[in-house]
Amino acid sequence: MKIPKFLAAIFFITLLSLLYVWQQTEIFRLAYAAQKQQTSFQNLLDKNTVLRYNIKRDSSLTRLGNKFFQQSDFQMPETYHLVRLEYSKGNMVLSESQPNKEGILSRLFGIKRQAEAKTIKSPNPLVVGSY
Amino acid sequence: MYIVNHHRRINAVFLLFFIFLAFCIARLLFIQFFRATYLKGIAKKQYNLFVELEPRRGTIYDANLKPQAVNISIDSLYAVPNEIPELDKERITKKLSPILDMDYSSLKDKLYRQKAFIWLARKITPGQTEAIKKLNIKGLGFLKETKRCYPNGYLASHLVGFAGLDNVGLEGLELLYDRSLKGENGFAFFLRDARQKRLDLYENMVVPKDGYDLILTIDEVIQYIAEREIDKVYRAYRANSASIIVMDPHTGAILALAKRPTFDLNEYAKVSRAQIHDSAICDLFEPGSVFKIVTASAALEEKKVVEEDKFFCENGSYKVATHILHDHTPHGWLTFREVITESSNIGTTKVAQILGPQTLYRYVRLFGFGEKLGIDLPGEISGSIKEPRLWSKVSIGAIPIGQEVGVTALQLVSAVSVIANGGQLMKPYLVREIRDKYGETIKAISPQLIRKVISIDTASRMKKILTGVVEDGTGKLAKVPGFTVAGKTGTAQKLEPNGAYSHDKFIASFIGFAPAEDPAISVVVTVDEPRPYYFGGVVAAPVFKNVVSDTLKYLKTHPSVLEALASHETDRDN
Numbered sequence A: 001m002k003i004p005k006f007l008a009a010i011f012f013i014t015l016l017s018l019l020y021v022w023q024q025t026e027i028f029r030l031a032y033a034a035q036k037q038q039t040s041f042q043n044l045l046d047k048n049t050v051l052r053y054n055i056k057r058d059s060s061l062t063r064l065g066n067k068f069f070q071q072s073d074f075q076m077p078e079t080y081h082l083v084r085l086e087y088s089k090g091n092m093v094l095s096e097s098q099p100n101k102e103g104i105l106s107r108l109f110g111i112k113r114q115a116e117a118k119t120i121k122s123p124n125p126l127v128v129g130s131y
Numbered sequence B: 001m002y003i004v005n006h007h008r009r010i011n012a013v014f015l016l017f018f019i020f021l022a023f024c025i026a027r028l029l030f031i032q033f034f035r036a037t038y039l040k041g042i043a044k045k046q047y048n049l050f051v052e053l054e055p056r057r058g059t060i061y062d063a064n065l066k067p068q069a070v071n072i073s074i075d076s077l078y079a080v081p082n083e084i085p086e087l088d089k090e091r092i093t094k095k096l097s098p099i100l101d102m103d104y105s106s107l108k109d110k111l112y113r114q115k116a117f118i119w120l121a122r123k124i125t126p127g128q129t130e131a132i133k134k135l136n137i138k139g140l141g142f143l144k145e146t147k148r149c150y151p152n153g154y155l156a157s158h159l160v161g162f163a164g165l166d167n168v169g170l171e172g173l174e175l176l177y178d179r180s181l182k183g184e185n186g187f188a189f190f191l192r193d194a195r196q197k198r199l200d201l202y203e204n205m206v207v208p209k210d211g212y213d214l215i216l217t218i219d220e221v222i223q224y225i226a227e228r229e230i231d232k233v234y235r236a237y238r239a240n241s242a243s244i245i246v247m248d249p250h251t252g253a254i255l256a257l258a259k260r261p262t263f264d265l266n267e268y269a270k271v272s273r274a275q276i277h278d279s280a281i282c283d284l285f286e287p288g289s290v291f292k293i294v295t296a297s298a299a300l301e302e303k304k305v306v307e308e309d310k311f312f313c314e315n316g317s318y319k320v321a322t323h324i325l326h327d328h329t330p331h332g333w334l335t336f337r338e339v340i341t342e343s344s345n346i347g348t349t350k351v352a353q354i355l356g357p358q359t360l361y362r363y364v365r366l367f368g369f370g371e372k373l374g375i376d377l378p379g380e381i382s383g384s385i386k387e388p389r390l391w392s393k394v395s396i397g398a399i400p401i402g403q404e405v406g407v408t409a410l411q412l413v414s415a416v417s418v419i420a421n422g423g424q425l426m427k428p429y430l431v432r433e434i435r436d437k438y439g440e441t442i443k444a445i446s447p448q449l450i451r452k453v454i455s456i457d458t459a460s461r462m463k464k465i466l467t468g469v470v471e472d473g474t475g476k477l478a479k480v481p482g483f484t485v486a487g488k489t490g491t492a493q494k495l496e497p498n499g500a501y502s503h504d505k506f507i508a509s510f511i512g513f514a515p516a517e518d519p520a521i522s523v524v525v526t527v528d529e530p531r532p533y534y535f536g537g538v539v540a541a542p543v544f545k546n547v548v549s550d551t552l553k554y555l556k557t558h559p560s561v562l563e564a565l566a567s568h569e570t571d572r573d574n
Helices: A002-058 A061-072 A104-109 B002-047 B086-100 B104-111 B126-135 B172-176 B178-182 B220-236 B265-270 B288-301 B336-341 B345-355 B357-366 B409-420 B456-471 B541-554 B559-573
Strands: A085-088 A091-094 B048-053 B067-079 B118-121 B140-149 B186-192 B198-206 B213-216 B241-247 B254-260 B310-312 B317-320 B323-326 B333-335 B424-426 B431-435 B441-444 B449-452 B486-495 B501-514 B521-528
Touching: A002 B067, A002 B140, A061 B220, B002 B048, B002 B186, B067 B126, B086 B104, B086 B118, B086 B126, B104 B118, B126 B140, B172 B178, B220 B241, B220 B254, B220 B521, B220 B541, B241 B409, B241 B541, B288 B336, B288 B345, B288 B357, B288 B409, B288 B456, B288 B486, B288 B501, B310 B336, B310 B345, B317 B345, B323 B345, B333 B336, B336 B345, B336 B456, B345 B357, B409 B424, B409 B456, B409 B486, B409 B501, B409 B521, B456 B486, B486 B541, B501 B541, B521 B541
Parallel strands: none
Antiparallel strands: A085 A091, B048 B186, B067 B118, B067 B140, B186 B198, B213 B431, B241 B254, B241 B521, B310 B333, B317 B323, B424 B449, B431 B441, B486 B501, B501 B521
């Protein structure tokens, strides 16, 4: 009677030990796998940060401004140069209330600059945000 | 006999085993009870890796949350010279030297050192990393570090400042707010395997506390406009230096602060101290005629004069003690208003003589000269103004016209803002808010009133006089179509090393605000030693005009700006 109990106890202890060892190896295996994925994820994240930084740097005012003002004599827009866009049914449309349109007299006699943000030296007209 | 001997032998073996077992048990007990802590420590050192966790340094944003200083994760290259075969070192050096843009001999020297770890190049570009990885060289490795980067390069470089290789603030706001920006380090004990590789399983971890973000009062667009215009004048007039400050006169918030010569924040290691030096707050100079706004304001506030009082300007030559004072154009009788619009030195001196040294000195101090205004930038100086007991007999003919006083550009823009905002001296500031990484406000910085300097009535009368300076006086080139502008020109002679005033070295300046009725911005422009022209009205006033014109177009939300723009366009249509 004692021997079966002893054997059973040994069996359970062995089973628990094996379970513990298996659990530990699983933890490490998963840790390695997770670490590998984490490294890839971090690398992608870092690349993303660098690319975003490059976009910020390339679209910075210093870069764009120098390009426009030094090469093409870009001018600050007047209020009537600006258009207001509204979101309507999935499309961007010109707002009906354009508060600062160019006056009819000035348009007829052409006494002021057109609403386009014109390039003077560059052959390609620049029409960003103007009409 | 044989059996007895056999039993003895067995007993002896058992005894030996027992003694051995007893020894082992005793040893184990000894280790368990007396050596456990020590051995546990050694074991921990083998499988535990202490890693300091670097916090994220806070981002610096402009007023519209456009980033001015950010962190990017970047590789640093190290070598394990002991792992690189001696024969390969020469070849590796030849390959790495052009990629890293490093001196061949210094790179070779590093690789030939008998060390287990050595940095070859820290914080290299992603392109360099890729190129080196392709070479697949044994004994080289990369470690991730964060690098402080400035997407706008030279924009606002003097005020943003920069952080060094170890992400510690070295200049400007990066230095002053270093404690808020850098955060607190954390640490963790990571497990490592038999190959000494780190495993992301940790026993104990203290999470690093990321640095706070700074939101500045600077507006990137206005800053760019200011930089562009100051750069033009600096180049066109081959000046020694030039600076500009744009301020919101009602709050004291600095909207732009630029200086030439300047530098690219990403290349800070390659520039000289002179380029880094912020002359707008660290340099004092004699302001010249722009200082007359103080004398005029004091005279009006003390009710010693009114605008139509007449002063005889001695036809351009007036003796004060041992010195003879001149006007740049001789004048006869001028009203008080004309004295300022025509910038008559003699007329202003006569006004100051009515006021007396004590009163004039009191107003100079009230306007904030001779004291630090408390801007949140390192290196601000107080300037210099002598107490009346130290004045010479000539001083009453010098101080009212901006000589014998040392001021900073920041003090000048604050002083002209006093007139613009109705008589209040506001504390200039650059940081509007400190936020944590979740966007929660940690500290909000509100405008602070330093003191009331002059009455609203005096400020309003001064506005009209200064508007006259631009409309009919010395500052005509500062006129901005569509807006009423108030300002004052200044052309100050520089001091020679022997103490005499120079006849060919000048500081041209212009201070003013717009729209004059309800100012949205006040501006100071100073140009040091412009050539060949040197008058403030010729050199500095056009800069003011261009900056004000573009800034007001940009600041279309300001009611007075909107109103002025609307009326200007109506006028043009009709």
